[in-house]
Amino acid sequence: MPSRLGLTRWLLRLRCTPDAAGAIASALARRPDVSWVTLASGGTEIYCALNARNADERDAHLLQQLSRTRHVRSVSAHCMMRIFVGDTSTRHASRFRTGRAPCVADSGSRRAPLPLDDTDRTLFAELARDGRATLPELAVATGRSPSGIQRRLQRLSSEGALMFAVDFDPRLLGDHMSTRLWLRVAPAHLRTVGEALVTHPEIPFAAAVTGTSNLVASGIFRDPYDLYEYIDQRVGPLPGVQDIETAPTLREVKRVAPATSFGAWGAWGA
Incomplete structure (x- = not known):
């Protein structure tokens, strides 16, 4: 887990001009501190997970680099307060091979960063x-x-600092619709809803985040009807769920990367 390495994980949501979204997503994917990158919403919106060791690194991204990148219309940053499921957006192995939900990656208890040599x-x-x-x-x-x-x-x-995951393209098993789910949940039910998602094999990743939508999840579905059934029968009835926004993934630019980086920072390149 990033927290065991002294890192804070951020989910960035970028809105770009259509002609530049692909180039910006590719530039983000080349960075070792960015663990996954996806294109959504008609090819103008980018989601990516960023790991920062301190406030200086965070601000270098948010205040200096991204805000000055051409063709980026807006940037919103959501701190991942607790990761309920997985540490990437593509952990599917336990769903298909065992029939069980993925393991809980974060117990919710505070643990000090693990010293590394x-x-x-x-x-x-x-x-x-x-x-x-x-x-x-x-x-x-x-x-x-x-x-x-x-x-x-x-x-x-x-100690929770090292995890191994098996990753593969879900389309090989008939799942052709990857979707980001943004949920607005009543604070009193945030933990309950997050832990409920742990039991859903459609959800390889879920985290409580800062912002108006306080819970974000990645869902893997066979088709739009499968997504509708999931929202209607699995998520909608959960107590405390006030609003759901869906954003189908058009392309996964980067799927899995290490949770930490010890190298130098580079330019965005876009």
């Missing part, structure tokens, strides 16, 4: 490059023994 950072960088790297390969990259690397991986995993 140079070996830990190297491990994250190597696994981000190739999640199937073997213990001997990781040992060579870090200058440690394979047994020592295995103990580190177990520690990072048990």
Whole structure:
């Protein structure tokens, strides 16, 4: 989880001119601190998840770079206060392979950032490059023994700093409609609704966020009728749900990336 690495995750919602949205989305996708990027709403709206270590990094994005990027008409930033399901927008494996809902990624309890040393950072960088790297390969990259690397991986995993996910295109299994759901939920029911979404196999990701819509989720559906049935029968009846906005995804520009970055900051390139 980003919080275990001292990071705060932000969901950015950008509205761009139609001729530039693709180029801006591609530029965002090249950044290691941006974990996923999608195009929605007729190709003029971009969603992306950004990890920031401190207020300076956050402000560098929001106040200096994005606001000055040509063809960006508006930017809204939503801090992810609690991630109920998953840590990416594309965690489908448990839905299709086991028939169970994805695991809860955030217990809601406050935990201090986990201290990392140079070996830990190297491990994250190597696994981000190739999640199937073997213990001997990781040992060579870090200058440690394979047994020592295995103990580190177990520690990072048990502490919630390292997670492995299987990702694939849901269209291969007949799901052709990915949709972002923005929910406005009464504060007294926010936790209840978020935890209810954990039980829905259609939802690989959900988080409580700042802003008018205080809960955002990613949904995977077979077709528009499947989406309608889900809203009508699964989400609409939940207590406290006051409003639902849907934004079908046109294209996933970037699907999965590491939750942290230890490199230098670059230019937007658009």
